[in-house]
Amino acid sequence: MTTTRSPSSALTSFVVASRYMPVYLALIVLLVVASIWAPATLSRAGLSAVALFGTYLAITALGQMLVIMAGGIDLSVPGTFTLGAIVMVGFGQQTDERIWIAILAAVGLAALVGLVNGIIIGGLKLNALIVTLAVGQVVTGIVNRYHKTFAIQSSVPSGLADWMTVRFLGISRPFWIGVVLTALFIFAFRYTTVGRRFQVVGANPVASLVSGLRVNLNQIAAYVVAAMLYAVAGVLFAALLRNPGVTIGAPYLLGPIAAVVIGGASLTGGLASPLSTWAAAFFLAGLNQMMRVMGLPTALQFVVFGLVIIGGMLVSGDRIIKGVEQVLRERRRPTRIEKPAKKSSIDGPG
């Protein structure tokens, strides 16, 4: 007979959590390496750059995480990210009164992009990789055209740019927005029915359909919410740059996917941790900063970044679980074989 508090309970928790461990180890390694070879990374200026760029990456990565949890992948991130930034400038018209209108427009239009993605992928069942790539192209095209309609030196409302510069507890405000969003997702997955259903559908869409859950709606919602997050990151990025160009989204194609993978998500869907994804984004931002401090040539930075992602995949998520499972099997073998067969039920019920 089993009880819910058997000693293996701790083992189970370990197995379940083990997939999210590598990112925290990587963060520690990064801290150690940086403090020895590139201490400037950990200076005040270095850390505040990491806090800022880590946050942009983290917010987009949270979106990508939702899509990957739903069994898809989103390559329209650069387009939607840029859309958010450019719409912020265009709708803001450099007047502080229009800040909120511009933010709503940016996020709303991005949601529309997500809806298109979601309907084509979740509803019409087309391949996510190609659909999002194509939709991203369309969005990029439209944003480029739209960008040409206003003066080249246009910038975001100065109120927004100023808001950026104020620090809270010594760290710039966007960082805290990232923290709040991450906490929100942690809470949603743990404590709400919507979050629970979302995890269930991602873990096995076929079984979810058989169980009567609305699989399509969950998938569509993933793309919509993800796109809104990209736009939020875009708006915050525009606030930093004041006068964003139309190519600012480009680095956000691979980065978020890398963060999600290094964060231990299962690429087959369902399993991911907002906290580890957030941490992974800061790991990648920290790595970037460290390479810059060390003065690595840009070309070499790309190479290292790519290698780290592959390395991350080698020790991440699904592979860890497989390894743990293997170890458990070896461990169990002798004990289980000696165990007598289950009680006989010949006496009948009662």
Add this chain to the structure above:
Amino acid sequence: MNTGNPDEGSSDEDLVLTLSGVSRQFGAVRALSNVSFDCRPGEVHALVGENGSGKSTLLGVASGFVDPDLGKVQIGGKTLRRDSPALARKLGLAMAYQDTSLIQAEPVKNNLFLAAPPGKRPPYWRRKKWARRLLGEFDLDMELFPDSPAGFLTLAERQLFEVAKALVSDPKVILLDEPTTALGPDEVESLHRTIARCRDQGIGVVYVSHRLPEVLEIADRITVLRDGETQGTFNAKTTTEHELVDLIVGRPFEAAFPQPSVSAQEKSEVLVVEGLQGQSFGPVSFTLESGEVVGIAGAEGNGQPQLFDTLSGRTPPRAGRVTVDGKDLTLISTHEAIGAGVMLLPGDRKNEALMTVLGVRVNATVQSIRQFSRLLFLRRRAERREVGNLVEELEIRTPSLEQPVEFLSGGNQQKVAVSRTFLKKPSVILAYEPTQGVDVGSRFDIYKALRARTNDGAVLLVKSSDPLELAGLCDRVLVLSRGQIIEEIPGDELNEVRIVEAIVRGPGLSRSGQSSLGVAMPKAPTRVETP
């Protein structure tokens, strides 16, 4: 009874296949423990046992697909050192698979060409003629075969082709895994002629089947497996079907099913199906009254999965009416079906029932999560308590409620799926092969759990390929053939033999037996000729 080997005369060098002391464990499931098995040249050695008794694992070990934890495999006197199917093939072992190994998009001739070892392949451009000649030897009508894509073959044709494909490599020993599941009597006869020819050529044949009459007809020796252990090897000439059944089941089976409680509740019609028609079944009509357990029997491929898919809302019906608790259903979505109280327990647990990477608790409350929430927020403590109680009640063996169900044994996985019916309390439960891959011990728990639901007033429709299970669990049984209900066996006539007879006799057939149809694929080519 005749136990032990009938004779120990032949020496080890003669054996074409030897497995000695083989054990293998999958997760927590012990699939094989210390099993020894051998096959002589020119012999048909049958391997029988229930689903999940370890037959497929044994074949996997012999053919090099599964790496045994302990034990040794020898093919033609040479030891198979690694778990390598290619090496096993090289040593002279061929296998005809149950779930076919064909490349669906490629023509038959190419499939056959690929199956032949390089030394035995014809020049590439002459493979069609070669294929036609080879297939002709197997009583397969090959006029159309060589060029049609393998995916277009009927199930019966595929099964026969699998055997032909295995024999192309000129093996010393051939393994046949349930080679007759989709075959009608004529095709079985044709297959048995092929097997007899193999025997005459000195090929050893390992024949895995759960159809005992067939086994007794074709086999020289029979080995019985139960729960991963051999129950002995017997001479087919001196063994009876009854003795084998006792060994396979290993328990007086009547005692292993829960008795329905005679409750005083008044009967009401819960599920009414009228003229329901769908893809490859129908029209069918039947009614289930509250508390009833009704079985669906029939040979595989007679519309059973389609019927269950339609009733559960996975594929919309073409015609007909389904009423649950007096409410008409359109059955256009599973969402609607679940809402109306129709819950399917799919046969393919890993893919269609469970979220294997998630924990026991989350899996149990998939459909009933709203009961454990207030507004949008989960009441986690209530959820944990309810699922914890169910884990105890259904005796689900798990180290914790958060254990991912992929780490549980088949029986415990099925119990997790069954636990959903306790939380959601549907009025109609559709159980498709509820004990497939489930160990004998857990089976009873599952029967008991399902009975507990029906004693509460739910109805249960069970599809099972195991007549023993149907006879023990059900109040009555409907026999399905070619998508039609051809017979209803009432409770007082219900026993294994009666069900098997109904299945093998087929529809509308007098006892004179002018033909034997309806058991399997109607499209299969039947060429009756005496050898």
